[in-house]
Amino acid sequence: MATLFKPDETFRDDYRYGNSEAAILRFPFPFGEDSYMYGVNMEPHTRPGSTGAFAVAFDVDEHYVSECAERARMLALEPGRCLVLPHMQEAEWDTLELIMESLANDYPDQFILERDGLDWAWTNRPLGLHQRFRFGDATTLPHPPFEYIVRQAQGDFTLQDQRDGTLYIDGGIATTPADWSLAFDVGMTFHEWHGPVPLAHQAGVFDRALQYLMRVRYGHPARRLNWTMTVNPRLDTSPENYPLWGPDRASLNAENIGSRLFLRVELQSFFRLPRSNALLFGIRTYLASIDDLTRVPKWGRRLHRVIRDLHPEIAGYKGLTRYQDLLIAHLARYDDGSPTSPGIAPDLAALPA
Amino acid sequence: MMDNQTLTLVVAGASLVAPGLRRVHLVAADGSRLPPAAPGAHITLTLPGRIRNSYTLVSADPERGYELIVRRSDRSRGGSQHIHDQLAIGDVVAATLPHNLFALHSQAKKHLLIGGGIGVTPMIAFLARLRETSARFELHQIAGQTETETFTRLLAPRAGERIHVHAGRSTFDLTALLAAQPLGTHVYTCGPAGLMDGVEAAAAALGWPGSHVHREDFGAAGGEPFLLRLASSGIDIAVAGDQTMLEAIEAAGVDTPSLCRGGACGVCVLPVREGTPEHRDHYLSEAERSAGCLVMPCVSRSRSATLVLDL
Numbered sequence: 171m172a173t174l175f176k177p178d179e180t181f182r183d184d185y186r187y188g189n190s191e192a193a194i195l196r197f198p199f200p201f202g203e204d205s206y207m208y209g210v211n212m213e214p215h216t217r218p219g220s221t222g223a224f225a226v227a228f229d230v231d232e233h234y235v236s237e238c239a240e241r242a243r244m245l246a247l248e249p250g251r252c253l254v255l256p257h258m259q260e261a262e263w264d265t266l267e268l269i270m271e272s273l274a275n276d277y278p279d280q281f282i283l284e285r286d287g288l289d290w291a292w293t294n295r296p297l298g299l300h301q302r303f304r305f306g307d308a309t310t311l312p313h314p315p316f317e318y319i320v321r322q323a324q325g326d327f328t329l330q331d332q333r334d335g336t337l338y339i340d341g342g343i344a345t346t347p348a349d350w351s352l353a354f355d356v357g358m359t360f361h362e363w364h365g366p367v368p369l370a371h372q373a374g375v376f377d378r379a380l381q382y383l384m385r386v387r388y389g390h391p392a393r394r395l396n397w398t399m400t401v402n403p404r405l406d407t408s409p410e411n412y413p414l415w416g417p418d419r420a421s422l423n424a425e426n427i428g429s430r431l432f433l434r435v436e437l438q439s440f441f442r443l444p445r446s447n448a449l450l451f452g453i454r455t456y457l458a459s460i461d462d463l464t465r466v467p468k469w470g471r472r473l474h475r476v477i478r479d480l481h482p483e484i485a486g487y488k489g490l491t492r493y494q495d496l497l498i499a500h501l502a503r504y505d506d507g508s509p510t511s512p513g514i515a516p517d518l519a520a521l522p523a
Numbered sequence: 524m525m526d527n528q529t530l531t532l533v534v535a536g537a538s539l540v541a542p543g544l545r546r547v548h549l550v551a552a553d554g555s556r557l558p559p560a561a562p563g564a565h566i567t568l569t570l571p572g573r574i575r576n577s578y579t580l581v582s583a584d585p586e587r588g589y590e591l592i593v594r595r596s597d598r599s600r601g602g603s604q605h606i607h608d609q610l611a612i613g614d615v616v617a618a619t620l621p622h623n624l625f626a627l628h629s630q631a632k633k634h635l636l637i638g639g640g641i642g643v644t645p646m647i648a649f650l651a652r653l654r655e656t657s658a659r660f661e662l663h664q665i666a667g668q669t670e671t672e673t674f675t676r677l678l679a680p681r682a683g684e685r686i687h688v689h690a691g692r693s694t695f696d697l698t699a700l701l702a703a704q705p706l707g708t709h710v711y712t713c714g715p716a717g718l719m720d721g722v723e724a725a726a727a728a729l730g731w732p733g734s735h736v737h738r739e740d741f742g743a744a745g746g747e748p749f750l751l752r753l754a755s756s757g758i759d760i761a762v763a764g765d766q767t768m769l770e771a772i773e774a775a776g777v778d779t780p781s782l783c784r785g786g787a788c789g790v791c792v793l794p795v796r797e798g799t800p801e802h803r804d805h806y807l808s809e810a811e812r813s814a815g816c817l818v819m820p821c822v823s824r825s826r827s828a829t830l831v832l833d834l
Contacts (some may be wrong), residue, residue, distance in 0.1 A: 210788040210806075216528075257629040267559075285556070287586065331629050334734040340629075381805040382787035388558065389528055389620040392783070444559045447626040 175296055179236035187403035187457070191521050193232055194462045196222030199514045200395040200435050204475040206484070208370040210378045215393035215439050220515035223437055227272035227391065228323055229454065230280070235296050237324045237346075240405055244345035245321070248410070252317045253356050254329065254341030261329045261341065262316035263306060264443035265450050269319045294322055316341065325437075325454030328352070332384055336360050337449060346405035346455045348398045348434055349489065354409070368483040383449060388442040395514075396436040398488045403432055403457045422493045427500050428461040431493070433473070460500065466516040470504030477501060530557065530566070530618045534610055535588060541673035543595045544641070545607050546581075550588035552615055559585050560621035562648035563711075565741055568602075569617040571609075575765055576602035577741040579644040579713075580621060582651065592677075594641040624740040625711070627652065631735075632707030634660040635700070637722055639714020640667070643674060645739060649711065650678075650686075662686045665695055665718065692718070697725045713739035746801070749825040753777060753834045754796050768820035772834070779820075779834060786822035793820055798830035 180186045189197070198221045218225045244251060254262060270292055273281040282293040288305045299322070303310035311318045320327050320343045328342030337360040344352035355363040360380050361371075370376060386392050400407055401418035422431060439452040464470035477490075478498050485491050511517055536548035551557050560583035567577045582590040596603045610616075625645055627634065634653055638646040643664055653660040662685060666674040671690045678686055689695040701710065701722075710731070712722040719738045726736045751760040751768060753775075762771040769791055772779055782790040786804030795818050802812045804819035811817055818832070 210783060212783045212785075212788060214784055264559075332626070333628050333630065378787040378805045382783055382785045385785055387620070387622050388560075392785070444564075444621065445561050447561045447563075447623050 173230065173232055173234070175235040176232050177235045177239075179233060181236075181240045181403055181405040185402050185404070187233075187236075189458055189462050190232060194458060194465060194521060195516055195518065196231075197458050197463070197516075198223040198395055198435050198437050198456055199463070199466075199469050199472075199516070200397040200433075201472050201476050202512060202514050204472055204510060205479050206476045207481065208367070208373060208375050208484075210375055210382065212379065212382055212392045212394045212440075215391040220513055223454075223456065224393070226276040227439070227441075228269060228276070228452065229437070230273065230277055230296075230324065234324055237405070238297055238322060241321055241343075241345045244406055245317075250353055251345045251408075252320070252343040253352055254314065254316050255356070258316075258329050258331060258341040258446070258448065259308075261331075261443050261446035261448035261450070262308075262314060264445050264448065265327070265329065266315040266319040267305070268441060268443065268450065269323055273323075297322060317343065325452055327453065328451045330360075330449040330451055332447060332449060335384075336380060337383060339363055340448075342451075344408065346453075347408050348400070348436065348455070349407055349409055349412075351409045366487070368487050369481065383440055386440050386442050386449060388444050390442070392440045394438050396438055398434050399490055400432050400434045400457065401430055403459075405455060405457075407434075419489070419492045422496060424496060424500065427493065427496055428464070429459055431460050431497065432457045433460070433463055460497070464501070464504045465521045466518060467504070467522070468510050468517050470501065471506065471508065472510050474498065474501035474505040528620060530620060532557075532589070532616050532618050534612050534614045534616065537610060537612060540592060540677060541670070543607075544673065544677075545593050545595070547591045547593060547606060547610065548588055549591070549616065549618070556585040557583070557588060558620055559583060560589075561623050561626055562652045563625035563627065563645050563739075564621040564623035564648075565625075566621050567619040567741075569765075570602050570605050572601060573763075573765070574602045574605070575745065579625075579648065579739070581644050581647045583621060583648075592641070592644050592647075625713070625737060627711075628709045628735075628737070630707075631709035632659065633705055633709070634658060635704055635708050635710040636660060636662040637665075637697075637700075637710060637712040637714075637718070638662070639665045639712075639718040640670075642712070642714030642718070642739065643677060645711070645713050647678070660685060663695065663700065664688045665692060665714065666690060697721060698729070701725050701729050701731065709735045709737065711737045746824045749827070750829040751825070752797075752829060752831040754831055755834055762824070767822065768818075768824065768830075772820060777834065781821060784821045786819050789819070791819060791821050792817050794833040796831040796833050798825055798827040800824070800830065801826045 223229045270283045274283040280295045284291040290303055290305050292301045308314055326344045326346050328339050330337040331340040339355050339358055342352050361376055364376050404415050407415050435456045437454040441450040443450055485494055531552040532549040533552040535550045538546050540546045560580050565577045565579045567575050569575055578591045580589050581592050593603050593606045595607045636646045636649055646662055664674050666688055668690050671688055675688045712719045723736055745765045748764045749762050751762050756777055758775055760771045760775045762768055769781055780790050782788045789806045795816055800818040801824045803822040806819055
């Protein structure tokens with residue numbers, strides 16, 4: 171299916187952003203039931219699931235061109251958003267190869283990878299790039315290999331070194347973070363960087379998740395969905411820039427909450443890298459406004475129930491407390507009390523007019 | 524790529540490097556690139572008679588292919604004998620994707636490699652990488668009295684003052700070697716279980732942190748076949764050695780929920796009515812395991828010949 175890119179969206183200042191009907195219907199809605207609690211919700215990332223976002227290794231959608239432009243803008247403003255520790259060099263090339271191979275296989279009309287020994291040629295049609303380079307020789311690319319390729323991918327990525335029975339976050343790029351800082355977390359262990367999450371540690375979620383992730387094998391990637399909410403379609407909700415976006419929470423009211431509040435879903439994916447044995451962790455962010463989501467009757471009903479019954483510590487951690495009541499009141503009109511089907515699928519072929 | 528979970532390889536070359544040691548060169552049957560692999564990685568070959576044997580990749584290059592060295596074992600189930608006596612150039616072999624449970628540690632100040640016999644294979648792969656990255660290392664290879672020359676020759680292309688071949692364990696003072704290492708050294712051992720146990724014990728006795736001691740591991744994928752009886756459905760299912768219980772249940776057409784398929788999420792948990800599960804998950808607590816009433820069919824197996832589930 172040919173994707174029509176929206177080249178002039180913005181994720182700051184004037185916030186020119188919107189989802190087509192097709193994008194709403196393929197949105198990875200994160201709630202498979204009418205309530206939400208932390209759990210080990212990972213599954214193999216090898217089969218298509220109930221959303222189009224699951225169909226390929228690295229999903230490219232209508233926001234691709236604009237999100238890559240936003241990443242370039244962010245890196246120009248704050249180059250430190252991309253950090254890779256020196257011992258992760260091999261993982262950088264692994265990442266470049268994995269993303270190039272996957273994009274070229276999954277979108278052969280848009281991306282082309284030609285290889286002759288170590289002499290590679292990469293064509294990225296949506297961004298109008300053509301690059302010849304020598305695999306393994308960073309001087310032949312305009313940026314270091316990890317940064318070069320993640321500038322051409324949607325979502326943030328981290329590189330995890332596996333050693334001493336845990337994972338260390340030893341590199342990554344975070345220009346679209348949901349209130350976490352790569353500069354703060356870099357070098358931390360799995361349990362350290364998840365330290366602030368409430369409830370889940372006590373439930374053993376991170377112990378089990380770590381065991382699972384350390385066993386992710388090459389060619390057998392895994393995925394999970396995570397979520398939070400953001401006022402305005404802003405990708406850079408970093409702690410570094412909190413003064414720029416934190417106060418937006420106070421701007422919500424009964425009239426604008428449907429259009430200005432966005433469900434922010436992370437499609438997290440986990441890939442074992444072959445040369446470095448590191449783990450590539452993709453954090454792909456999808457944004458849909460409450461107005462977008464409530465066009466799907468099942469999602470409107472379910473979202474009301476989830477937000478209404480959300481554990482207060484989770485609401486606090488996700489930063490929803492200030493507007494939670496306003497949101498519940500807004501969503502109540504979409505909940506007629508009828509049952510919802512299990513799973514995340516919209517159960518619709520087309521949106522109601 | 525994502526669903527391509529097995530490799531179809533073809534033998535491109537094979538030669539005897541020494542009596543009882545055969546080098547096998549494998550490439551993709553369709554001429555495509557093979558996945559790269561880190562030193563220490565292995566593949567599992569499916570050989571005639573459904574024998575699945577894991578072999579360390581001595582070298583792995585996406586274009587040149589994979590290289591194994593296989594020792595003929597008279598006690599084997601026939602896998603190594605097949606590779607020595609029957610496997611010929613042009614033969615097609617199915618293999619898993621490379622899997623690495625014996626990786627070099629990124630923070631080691633020095634790498635101490637101790638191989639015994641055919642345990643030389645990952646050491647050859649490590650040597651290539653350590654030389655490439657100019658890392659500090661030292662290799663000790665233990666050979667039988669009659670095989671010293673064989674291993675010296677095998678390591679010759681990579682020879683140097685940091686490579687030592689010892690004739691038998693008696694001439695090799697493991698404790699003295701470990702005691703002389705600088706702080707921050709990681710030791711990697713591959714060979715007979717006695718040697719690897721000896722390295723672990725000597726390192727522990729000298730106060731080495733366990734995280735600095737690495738031994739070859741092919742993992743515990745698969746196991747002995749067993750019979751699964753689904754009490755409620757009234758079906759008997761034979762679970763093959765290379766199949767999980769969950770895969771066998773699904774193959775029999777019985778619908779049962781699952782999510783992570785790695786023993787972590789708890790979704791596929793099933794009640795056990797009879798038999799003794801062999802738990803391999805990270806979900807059940809010790810108390811739940813010892814009660815023996817629940818099992819995670821995605822990773823766990825059976826210790827008893829028959830396992831009866833309430834399904």
